[in-house]
Amino acid sequence: MNELGELRPSQLIFTFGVGSLVDLPNISVMVMGLNDWDTRYCKEIEEDRLVAAVQKRLGAQMKRLYLPPTKLDGMELDPAAPAIGVPVVTFPRWLRCSLCDTLSSVESGVFRLHQDLFRPDKTQYVHQGCLKSKSVKPPSAISVRFLLACREGHLTDFPWLDFVHNGNVPCRPATLSLREFGASGDASDIIVKCHTCATERRMSDAFDTSVPGGKKKMFCPKTSSCRSGKCSPIQIPQPKIGISS
């Protein structure tokens, strides 16, 4: 049971295509590439004219058109049936505890995925080991607000470890936190700190081309394969996609 929510098929075409971020009520995810879709559960659209029209645009390697994966008859009632649907992945991969500001990646295991069997929309990450929390319920962990994006639209996580250590070899292990001070909400009031070596850096450094290890040092991970060659190291702070126009 890994269902998270649902979308209408037309939303998958217009707003939330492959590679777009979907803000679900408690978690932010990215729609995964077509090679990860389980076409065994996809129904083929047998419409030759449409196939021909799309091939004219995209080339002959596009052979078939499918509907998104859906459950087969009877799977709805079968508790052992696998979860079928459009695959999505948690993104950004870095999360921050809403209470103690601990910053860590999904892979680290610091944050646990909390699922409600009957209410997929309540799925969220929680920080079960939060030292500040006094309640039984662990505080929620939310996606971090910064991402790297290049002009070609490639997205990647902000290089937190490299950034806070300012180009030096990162501590191993390093424990990070992301804190906000002051009322302005300016990037200079947001501080990343490595608790292992006690270094800290203001986020404003990341926007500054003149600072060593700042904007100039960040690259699109796809630079080598970026089709147009136009891909340049540009970094955009992301207070979540969505609103920025």
Place this chain on the structure above:
Amino acid sequence: MRPGGKWNEERVILFTEYRATQKWLFDLLAREGFVADGRLEMIYGGMPNDQREPIKAAFQTHPGDSAVRILLATDAASEGVNLQNHCSRLIHYEIPWNPNRMEQRNGRVDRHGQKADEVHIHHFVGQGFDAVRTSGKVGDLEADLEFLMRAVLKVETIREDLGKVGPVIASQVEEAMLGRRSHLDTTRAEQEAEPVRRMLKFERKLRDQLEKLASQLHETRHELDLTPEHIENVVRVGLELAEQPALIPVEVNGIWPDPTGVVASTATIRRAANQVQKLFVRKLDVFPPQGTSIRDSFFAIQRPAGPEYPGRRYLGICAFGRRYPVAIIRSYVAHMAAAQVLYDKYDRLADPWMTLTGYFNSIRELAGTRRLVEDDIRARLRDADQRGLAKRRVRSLEELTSRKSGTDIPKILERMESTFDKSLEAQRAAERKAGQKPSSSVPYDVILATNMISVGVDIDRLGLMLVAGQPKNTSEYIQATSRVGRSADGPGLVCTVFNWARPRDLSHYERFEHYHETFYKHVEALSVTPFSARALDRGLSGVMVALMRLWDNHLNGNQKAGVVGDTDPLWAMVSDLLRQRAVNAGHDSAVEARILSMIADRREEWLRRVHNQKDHVLCYKPEGGATVGLLENAGDRDWKLFTCLNSLRDVEGTVDLVLDQRVVGLHIN
């Protein structure tokens, strides 16, 4: 039940109205030795289910296998319980006030499945209760019972006449029970009812008279052959003889040729005539008439805003050169912190502005802002006092969108009613400290809503709304923003945050004052496109089958789908009716051709399936066995010619999102 001190196999249920009576009876019976060895059990309200069920089961088990013989029950056992298997005796310890309840109690044993030939139901009466009927002595039990009996009879009479009883008799019953009254006095009530009764009588008479006159009229008409056709003929012949021009057919709205009218409400009357023509193929009148003054048309009055009717104030913000999320964040922080200043000072008087309602044109934008409220806005509000406002803790955030499950929405709406009030806050804190459940819920600091809030949400206390971007329709904008400032306690403040990167928003910002002063006239008419190709795909089969079935009854039964013949006259009639309707609605020959060809396709398919019934029966809806259905439910399978939607509002299914927890292909630092 215990002849010679030995229990037999009889069982009995004893009903009491009150738990106290039940306990008393229990003690009484215990003293007599009826309780030992599990012979007596009790059922009462407030008894946990896991205790109640075994007792019910034991009572239903054969007396040879289960010791229980007597069941003491309150009305908790009077509904929905089966006790009739091995029990045919029931005693009402007292008579319940509500006869319905008595009936329910009896129904526990006097019901289907009762094996005994006779069911015995007992209740107590006063000694010699027939003889003392006239004594009327206050104070003894017989007299009381007699009084109640009489009250019951009176109640019946008065209810027949008036429909209201309680207030008249209740106080007298009380007095009687206290010994202050021995006779029931309903004369006053009856006197009061007299005029009503007279009027009812008069009405009855009038109705009789009218019926008589109507039948007379009918008879006379029949004798004189006064039918409309006849009169028309006479007039036509008369005109011809007088060499005058013939009659011209006219349409009189709502009277001729179709006398049924439809009352509809609309947000705007602009192009309403056009829409009505397309959808209903009818003419239109507008009610109420506008009158001579728009400020007072008799039906509606325009009131100036003032202390009594404070209304709403609109504010537009357009932060040129700043990124839109920044503008949103600042607006939220400023409004929420400013409301907190008022709240600190004026307590619950500031309640209307303490719950900020955020309005969004799309879920995508709303979702983004939700993240902002959880993170950025929350953080900044903690330090808002540094900006001359007040610190605020965001305790509760909720959204009112289609992403929420239908079961949660009513709960959210209910909680939206809870107010900011320091005394309630203190009470909650005290209760929490004492480990009790808080008696009031924490009010929402922020409600983020899509257009779900525009319709039917009637929460008077809301007074502050932030609209993110100009909504596409003016009607939507008016609907949404009129959710705030509905009560005289809190004038509404609506703040629209425009996005300077969008030309539409910018143009709205530039005409802000004029637009808001006149925005009712900007309400756009929606376009209607009946008989469009996609609408026909979805709806035509259903309409066509319905017409064929319901025209008369020869194709009506479910199994009649398979008997329709190639030459059935209904094919042509239905086809012509639909064609005519399409022509009347749109006067478009392309639409006419399309609908005819679509009907022909459906006819062909239907008939093909009729002829194909070699080894099965064609029904409209499959009945099981060797039957197949003509119509198919949408969503089960591919869309076919006879797939029918249950509602034309159903648009599209959904696909699930599945979280992939592998890390393959993900790039991390």
